[in-house]
Amino acid sequence: MNDLDTAMIRAHEMGDRAALIALYAQAAGGAQDLDAACFYLTHAYVFALEAGALEAKTLHARLVAHGREA
Known part of the structure; x- marks a missing residue:
């Protein structure tokens, strides 16, 4: 398992x-x-929405740019 996976689990x-x-x-x-x-952006976006984090707007824009969200 790599460091990123370990950090995510933690x-x-x-x-x-x-x-x-x-x-x-x-x-x-x-x-x-x-x-x-x-896949990862969607998870980050959902966590940002749940937390009311400012990053949600940027993450949403990235998903839109990839045609994954309208």
Whole structure:
């Protein structure tokens, strides 16, 4: 398991939404293909919405840019 996976698991265990947003956004940036990137972006976006985080707007814009959200 790589460091990013380990950090994601720990953030889930701790309920650390800020870390989850950042880690999933980071995973999207390093994804091997667009589908994987959008999978991670969607998770980051949902966590941001749940947390009322400002990042939600940027994450949404990235999903729209990839044709994943209207």
